[in-house]
Amino acid sequence: GAGVSQTPSNKVTEKGKYVELRCDPISGHTALYWYRQSLGQGPEFLIYFQGTGAADDSGLPNDRFFAVRPEGSVSTLKIQRTERGDSAVYLCASSWDNEQFFGPGTRLTVL
Amino acid sequence: GQNIDQPTEMTATEGAIVQINCTYQTSGFNGLFWYQQHAGEAPTFLSYNVLDGLEEKGRFSSFLSRSKGYSYLLLKELQMKDSASYLCAVRDSNYQLIWGAGTKLIIKP
Numbered sequence: 001g002a003g004v005s006q007t008p009s010n011k012v013t014e015k016g017k018y019v020e021l022r023c024d025p026i027s028g029h030t031a032l033y034w035y036r037q038s039l040g041q042g043p044e045f046l047i048y049f050q051g052t053g054a055a056d057d058s059g060l061p062n063d064r065f066f067a068v069r070p071e072g073s074v075s076t077l078k079i080q081r082t083e084r085g086d087s088a089v090y091l092c093a094s095s096w097d098n099e100q101f102f103g104p105g106t107r108l109t110v111l
Numbered sequence: 112g113q114n115i116d117q118p119t120e121m122t123a124t125e126g127a128i129v130q131i132n133c134t135y136q137t138s139g140f141n142g143l144f145w146y147q148q149h150a151g152e153a154p155t156f157l158s159y160n161v162l163d164g165l166e167e168k169g170r171f172s173s174f175l176s177r178s179k180g181y182s183y184l185l186l187k188e189l190q191m192k193d194s195a196s197y198l199c200a201v202r203d204s205n206y207q208l209i210w211g212a213g214t215k216l217i218i219k220p
Binding site: 033040041042043044045048056059091098100101102103104105 | 115142144152153154155156159198200205207208209210211212213
């Protein structure tokens with residue numbers, strides 16, 4: 001079966017623009033996580049979905065960041081008015097039992 | 112605050128054994144995880160400990176002491192492909208993973 005997929009794999013945008021990052025979790029996984037990771041650091045938690053609802057969005061850095069999962073499967077992370085500091089790899093993971101399965105990530109570069 | 116500490120970098124020789132330590136201070140504890148991450152790739156699950164003791168899985172073993180807030184990952188019979196970053200993560204009282212910065216393991220022939 002397919003693993004977690006993320007699109008695009010790379011995204012280059014200009015400061016101030018809007019971006020959307022997509023995550024397709026493993027079929028049947030109800031839990032979905034978004035993280036971002038900077039070079040030499042561990043993943044930083046952003047938001048966690050259980051089904052369609054955001055069970056914990058405490059990691060979102062500010063109100064420019066928003067995520068949805070309208071049908072409990074695919075999720076989209078939306079970043080408004082991007083800033084250079086938003087540049088990172090954005091990782092999505094879906095979870096079954098105690099294991100989180102990660103997608104390949106989207107590398108976001110804000111110029 | 113919550114804190115996960117692990118060495119930044121370690122070097123070992125092919126065929127040898129290496130132990131990567133992790134200490135943690137978190138609000139609550141619901142399990143400790145080790146993940147492997149090759150450069151430019153996503154983390155992949157290695158092990159999970161929730162009770163004290165040693166969990167063995169092939170060449171990799173993971174140990175946990177909850178009273179000491181301490182874990183280690185033991186890699187035996189090192190291979191060149193084991194060169195990667197090893198991430199320690201603790202699941203806190205909110206069932207969220209708190210991640211360490213990772214230990215970059217360099218294997219030399």
